Amino acid sequence: GDSVTQMEGPVTLSEEAFLTINCTYTATGYPSLFWYVQYPGEGLQLLLKATKADDKGSNKGFEATYRKETTSFHLEKGSVQVSDSAVYFCALSSNRDDKIIFGKGTRLHILP
Amino acid sequence: NAGVTQTPKFQVLKTGQSMTLQCAQDMNHNSMYWYRQDPGMGLRLIYYSASEGTTDKGEVPNGYNVSRLNKREFSLRLESAAPSQTSVYFCASSVQQGPITGELFFGEGSRLTVL
Numbered sequence: 001g002d003s004v005t006q007m008e009g010p011v012t013l014s015e016e017a018f019l020t021i022n023c024t025y026t027a028t029g030y031p032s033l034f035w036y037v038q039y040p041g042e043g044l045q046l047l048l049k050a051t052k053a054d055d056k057g058s059n060k061g062f063e064a065t066y067r068k069e070t071t072s073f074h075l076e077k078g079s080v081q082v083s084d085s086a087v088y089f090c091a092l093s094s095n096r097d098d099k100i101i102f103g104k105g106t107r108l109h110i111l112p
Numbered sequence: 113n114a115g116v117t118q119t120p121k122f123q124v125l126k127t128g129q130s131m132t133l134q135c136a137q138d139m140n141h142n143s144m145y146w147y148r149q150d151p152g153m154g155l156r157l158i159y160y161s162a163s164e165g166t167t168d169k170g171e172v173p174n175g176y177n178v179s180r181l182n183k184r185e186f187s188l189r190l191e192s193a194a195p196s197q198t199s200v201y202f203c204a205s206s207v208q209q210g211p212i213t214g215e216l217f218f219g220e221g222s223r224l225t226v227l
Contacts, residue, residue: 036216043116043202043218044155089154099170100216102147104154 002027006090006103013080014111021075021106023064023090031092033057033066033073034100038087047075047088085110114138118203118219125193125226133188133222135203143206144186145170145216146178148199155202161186193226200224 007022025031032051036044048057053068062077073090090103116137125131137144145160147170157170161180175197177189186205190197203219 041220043204043220044216045218046215049215099157099160100145101157102155104152 002031002092002094002101004090004092004101004103006088006106008104009087009107010109011106012109012111015082016079017110019075019077019080019084019108021088021090021108023073023075023103025071025073025090025092027071027092027094029094029096030068031094033064034091034093035062035064035073035075036089036091036102038089038105040086044089080108080110082110082112084108116203116205116217116219118201118222120222121220122223123225125190125224127194127226129193130189130191131193131224132190133201133203133224134185135187135219136185137203137205137217138184139205139207139217140183141205141207141217142183143208144180145204145206146176146186146188147202147204148172149202149221150199158188158201190224193224195226198224198226 003026005024034049035047037047038044048059050057050066056065064073064075087105087107089105093100119134142163146158147155156172159178161167164183179187201222204216
């Protein structure tokens with residue numbers, strides 16, 4: 001079945017460092033891909049998405065490009081801030097049904 | 113701007129007790145979902161409802177039942193709680209019915225402890 005694999009955390013970086021969180025997927029057809037973020041004590045919220053190959057999603061300085069050839073959707077940010085500390089989830093939605101499948105999440109700590 | 117509202121936010125149960133988690137959305141969304149979140153496991157889908165009157169099993173449905181009471185409300189019931197059901201439960205909704213290209217909107221979560 002469909003699945004998402006993302007790098008395990010926690011990831012600890014200093015403020016202004018470059019961030020990459022890797023995400024790869026397995027799916028039949030052409031899924032839509034998402035990154036969600038969960039701040040402490042809150043539910044998840046959509047960070048960015050891409051619905052077809054080569055699309056780039058971006059929001060709040062974060063970017064991810066839908067790479068069909070490598071089945072990847074890596075999250076990047078050029079200069080992280082302490083306020084970016086959160087758990088990040090990569091997810092996909094199959095084009096066959098109504099479900100979104102999430103990865104296990106990557107906890108990010110940004111040190112001042 | 114209520115969005116997705118879950119109740120209760122916290123609950124402690126004894127093994128064998130039953131309870132219902134309530135979820136309501138005020139965005140006129142078609143699809144609703146229940147997930148559980150456990151350390152190291154991410155979010156796992158318990159049940160979902162693509163539209164009013166329909167429900168389907170997700171990855172981990174055993175030990176749970178759901179009711180899509182109307183378009184707004186989707187409840188999750190534990191008939192006989194077990195310690196393995198200790199988790200944080202999230203309700204979510206989406207506007208689309210069918211393959212999702214849009215956004216899931218989440219509630220703030222319900223933390224359940226089963227002793």
